[in-house]
Amino acid sequence: xxxxxxxxxxxxxxxxxxxxxxxxxxxxxxxxxxxxxxxxxxxxxxxxxxxxxxxxxxxxxxxxxxxxxxxxxxxxxxxxxxxxxxxxxxxxxxxxxxxxxxxxxxxxxxxxxxxxxxxxxxxx
Amino acid sequence: xxxxxxxxxxxxxxxxxxxxxxxxxxxxxxxxxxxxxxxxxxxxxxxxxxxxxxxxxxxxxxxxxxxxxxxxxxxxxxxxxxxxxxxxxxxxxxxxxxxxxxxxxxxxxxxxxxxxxxxxxxxxxxxxxxxxxxxxxxxxxxxxxxxxxxxxxxxxxxxxxxxxxxxxxxxxxxxxxxxxxxxxxxxxxxxxxxxxxxxxxxxxxxxxxxxxxxxxxxxxxxxxxxxxxxxxxxxxxxxxxxxxxxxxxxxxxxxxxxxxxxxxxxxxxxxxxxxxxxxxxxxxxxxxxxxxxxxxxxxxxxxxxxxxxxxxxxxxxxxxxxxxxxxxxxxxxxxxxxxxxxxxxxxxxxxxxxxxxxxxxxxxxxxxxxxxxxxxxxxxxxxxxxxxxxxxxxxxxxxxxxxxxxxxxxxxxxxxxxxxxxxxxxxxxxxxxxxxxxxxxxxxxxxxxxxxxxxxxxxxxxxxxxxxxxxxxxxxxxxxxxxxxxxxxxxxxxxxxxxxxxxxxxxxxxxxxxxxxxxxxxxxxxxxxxxxxxxxxxxxxxxxxxxxxxxxxxxxxx
Numbered sequence: 035x036x037x038x039x040x041x042x043x044x045x046x047x048x049x050x051x052x053x054x055x056x057x058x059x060x061x062x063x064x065x066x067x068x069x070x071x072x073x074x075x076x077x078x079x080x081x082x083x084x085x086x087x088x089x090x091x092x093x094x095x096x097x098x099x100x101x102x103x104x105x106x107x108x109x110x111x112x113x114x115x116x117x118x119x120x121x122x123x124x125x126x127x128x129x130x131x132x133x134x135x136x137x138x139x140x141x142x143x144x145x146x147x148x149x150x151x152x153x154x155x156x157x158x
Numbered sequence: 159x160x161x162x163x164x165x166x167x168x169x170x171x172x173x174x175x176x177x178x179x180x181x182x183x184x185x186x187x188x189x190x191x192x193x194x195x196x197x198x199x200x201x202x203x204x205x206x207x208x209x210x211x212x213x214x215x216x217x218x219x220x221x222x223x224x225x226x227x228x229x230x231x232x233x234x235x236x237x238x239x240x241x242x243x244x245x246x247x248x249x250x251x252x253x254x255x256x257x258x259x260x261x262x263x264x265x266x267x268x269x270x271x272x273x274x275x276x277x278x279x280x281x282x283x284x285x286x287x288x289x290x291x292x293x294x295x296x297x298x299x300x301x302x303x304x305x306x307x308x309x310x311x312x313x314x315x316x317x318x319x320x321x322x323x324x325x326x327x328x329x330x331x332x333x334x335x336x337x338x339x340x341x342x343x344x345x346x347x348x349x350x351x352x353x354x355x356x357x358x359x360x361x362x363x364x365x366x367x368x369x370x371x372x373x374x375x376x377x378x379x380x381x382x383x384x385x386x387x388x389x390x391x392x393x394x395x396x397x398x399x400x401x402x403x404x405x406x407x408x409x410x411x412x413x414x415x416x417x418x419x420x421x422x423x424x425x426x427x428x429x430x431x432x433x434x435x436x437x438x439x440x441x442x443x444x445x446x447x448x449x450x451x452x453x454x455x456x457x458x459x460x461x462x463x464x465x466x467x468x469x470x471x472x473x474x475x476x477x478x479x480x481x482x483x484x485x486x487x488x489x490x491x492x493x494x495x496x497x498x499x500x501x502x503x504x505x506x507x508x509x510x511x512x513x514x515x516x517x518x519x520x521x522x523x524x525x526x527x528x529x530x531x532x533x534x535x536x537x538x539x540x541x542x543x544x545x546x547x548x549x550x551x552x553x554x555x556x557x558x559x560x561x562x563x564x565x566x567x568x569x570x571x572x573x574x575x576x577x578x579x580x581x582x583x584x585x586x587x588x589x590x591x592x593x594x595x596x597x598x599x600x601x602x603x604x605x606x607x608x609x610x611x612x613x614x615x616x617x618x619x620x621x622x623x624x625x626x627x628x629x630x631x632x633x634x635x636x637x638x639x640x641x642x643x644x645x646x647x648x649x650x651x652x653x654x655x656x657x658x659x660x661x662x663x664x665x666x667x668x669x670x671x672x673x674x675x676x677x678x679x680x681x682x683x684x685x686x687x688x689x690x691x692x693x694x695x696x697x698x699x700x701x702x703x704x705x706x707x708x709x710x711x712x713x714x715x716x
Contacts, residue, residue, distance in 0.1 A: 054327070059319065066326045073333035080341025115340065118289055122333055125296045129329075132303055133322055139307075140315040155317045155398050 039079040046072035059137045059147045066133060070126035074119045081115025160218040162208060163233040165201035166241050166280040169194060170248075174273035184264055188256060191269040195249045198276065202245035206238040210671070215678070215688040217286060225690045226347035230286035232689055235675035239519060240283045240421055243526045246657070247413045248276045250650035254534055255406045257639065257646030258541070263309050263404065271308070275301040275410070282418045286689055288339070288430075289346045291422060292332055295386070299325050302415060306403045317399035324395035328385035335378035339430070342371055349689035352429045352682050360433040369433055376431040376438050380423070380445075387419025389479065390449035393472040397456065400471075401464035405537025408464060412471055413530030417522050420478045424518070427486070428679050435490035443483035447599050449476030454609040463536040463546040463621065466613050467529065470572070473606055474525050480599060481518030481587045485511040488594040489680050510593035515676035517586030520669055524571070524579040524661065531568045531654035535561065538647055539621060541639055545631035548617065553626035560648065562622045564655040569614035571658040574607050578662040582669060 046068055053065030141147050161168075173194025180186035209216055215234035219225060233241070252272065259268060278298035285291050303325075307318040340346055343354050360369045381392065388396040396416075400408045423442075431438055453473025460466045492507035536546050538561055543551040555562045567578065574580035584607060591600035626632060639647075661668050678684055 054323070062319075062323060066323065066330075069327065069330040070333075073330045073337065076334055077337035077340065080337045112344075114346075115337075118336070118340075121289075121293060125293070128300060129296070129303075129326060132300065133326070136303070136307060136315065136318055136322060139310055140319055143310070143312045143315050149319075152316045152319065155313050155320070155402055 036079060039075065043072055043076045043079060046075065057149050059140065059149060059152075062149065063130065063133050063137055067126070067130045070122065070130070074122050074126075077115045077119050077122070081112040160216060163205055163216055163218045163231045163284060164220075166198060166205060166245070167231070167277055167284060169198045169201050170273040170276040170280065173197075174270040174277065177270040177273065178267075181267070181270075184261065187264075187269050191252060191273065192256075194273060195252045198280075199245045199249050202238070202242045205233050206242050209233050209235060209238045215685050217689045224692075225286065226345050226350040229290060230347060230349075230689055231284050232286035232348075232685065233284055234685055234688070235671065235678050236421070236424070236519060237283045239523060239671060239675055240417065240526075241280055243417075243523050244276065244279050244283065244414060247410070247526055247530055248272075250654055251406060251410045251413070251530065251534070254409070254537075254647050254650045257643040258406045258537055259404060260309075266308055268305075268308065271301045271304050272410070275305065275414075279414050279418055283421060286349065287347050288351070288426065289336055291426075292329070292336060295332065295418070295422075296329060298415065298418065299329065302411060305407050306399060306411070308403065308407070311402070313402040317402035320395045321399040324385055324392070328382045328392075331378050331385075332382035335375050335382060338371070338375050338378070342368065342375065347689070348425065348429045349682075349686040352686055353690075355430060355433065358433075372431065372433050373437060376427070376434075377441070379426055379431075380438075380442065383419045383422045383426070384445065385419075387416050387423065387475050387479070388472050389419075389445055389475055390452050390472065391445075393449070393453070393475075396471060397465055397468040400468040401462065405464065405533055405540060408468075409530045409533035409537070412467065412533050413526045416471055416475055417526055420475060420482075420522060423479060424482050424515075424679060427482075429682050429685070432490075435486060439483045439486045439490075442479060443487065443596075443599060446476045446479040446483055447602050449473060450480065450603060450606040451476075454606045454613070457613045458609060461548045461620075463539060463548065463617055464533065466617065467532050467536060470610060470613065471529060473610065474521070474529065474572075476606075477584070477587065477603065478518050478521050478525070480603060481514045481521060481590070484587070484591050484594055484596055484599070485513075485515035485518065485676070485680070487596075488514065488590070491594065507594055510590045511680060512673060512676045513586050513593070514590030515679060516669065516672040517583050517590060519672040519675050520586065521580075521583035523668070523672070524583050524658070527654050527661075528568055528571045528579065528658050531651055531658070532565075532572065534647070534651045534654070535565050535568065538644075538651065541644075541647070542633060543621075543631055544633040546621075547631070548620035550627060550630045551621050551632075552624040552630060553622075555622040557626075560652070564648075564651050565622065566618065567655040567659055568651075569618065571655075571662060573611040573614045575611075579658045579665075580662075582662065582665045586669070 050065045050068035050072055053061045053068060056062065056065070140152070144152055173190060176190045177187050180190060215232055218231045220229035220231065223229070255268065275298060278294045278301065281294035282291055282298065285294060303318065303322055306321055307314050336346065343351055345351055345354060355372070358365055358368065385392040400411060427438070450473045453469050453471070453476060456472065457466045457469035460469060488507045488511035492504045492511060495504035495507060539551065539554065540546050542554065542558060545551055571578035571580045574584045584603070587603065588600050
């Protein structure tokens, strides 16, 4: 499972970098969105594994105990990565929404979606 | 829960929200905005005085959830120096904006966005947790995205796309690095990370996989922060975008945003990545040196004031990180000398390390004020002449001598002419570099200083001294801003020039603070104690601690 997820993470990163390097601004946005997803999946994967392999049980605190401790902690999934991912998803939602509007406005203003033609700010 | 260290975050946030409530009236929005900015200066000063009086970092655990589980806010000396810098800069730039910004942009939520940006900058300086640092980065990015494109001119949108893209790539790298670090260490609280990683013996071959993984994570962080700080080879977004928004917005970006990147490098690398200093800090030193050179050479061929300044930002970020890299290398060299039994060279390397880092911190403070002021002056030149193309303007010395005086003081402070602020920063760095034997790097930095002076004299000679070209740009008197607006713009620039002069002539107290902040950064145990006293007690029970840390670190070792 971990190997599979790692491969998928790598694939998503490769896809997103390919998309970012394309000339069209729309593909740029798709690439940026994918990059965020790749990072989220990576955090998820990182939270699943430990030395013994895969943790699978839901992270619930047993009755009378204050924290996850002892042997239980070794078998349950870490609850923090999903919380981190949730935060990251919300942020990337806002950012992709902004980037989409920015690209639309730039397209209206410049009249092209070709990044190679948006070079007026690079020239001295 | 201690509220004081949270005030620099809560005040601008509240101001932004109240600004939204009164958005229909520009005068009301301005009143709220300025009140909030003044309140932030007071709060920052209060936090700084408290930290200085205590002589130790103060930590606040949000809602009483203790580290490493809760949200931790830590104000140590490095943080408060930067928060005070932020507070000063934001008040001045806001007053300048009242005079400079057009009504359309002001109506389009400039004030709430501005205060959200300041919230995030203070948050990034004060957070004690690496994931929260990511969140503050994102808050900062979102408000800066809107600010840089506010007004929607063609150049702004083009520059905005580059700015947005590179910064989002940086965020993704940051998040990736956080994910991997969590998988390895099982915690994201700075103090906790420090303790967990400190306990592992990385010279043991059994830990070599973890060591390599940690180096990989360090490089991911370096790339992520390098993009934010505009370090070579990640700086290309900065000269492509900083000259597109109104100068006042470029000024706040130049003053604060790259500093957040530099601060993050200092904070994260000293607390987390002590496992392989020889490699990690040599990489940083090389990148910083090339940054200094490429930034200043890029500036030398530019003929537009703000582009020159943007390229110089790259070069000066190189200076700050050079100081940090020299400090860290010397500090670890001192540790090795101590082990080898050479106490004298260990002591001298320790002094060099503290001096280099103090120079860096002083440099950050000085640069935040001076570089931001130069962008503000560029804005005044544009208002006065209608352009900042050096070939098309001239005669400012005879037209407007107060502006010329302010520019002269500020630009000479940037170049590092003695008694002005930049000189002391560079003196400390050069001295520390020579003490620790980094001759080549110091040579490069001195050469870069001369080229900086060349760029500043270029602006001086072309814009101020040379007579106005016959076919050049000039704004007719009837289209110039009113005297009141000009005064609002000029007052902060003159004050910032006075600050540059003041912290240069009266360098002692501020530099002492920077020395003490540098010691706090190089010896993180005080920081750990402030955040998590229980963890430190556990550390004293050595055997138990190593065992616990092995569990945590075991994550990626087969």
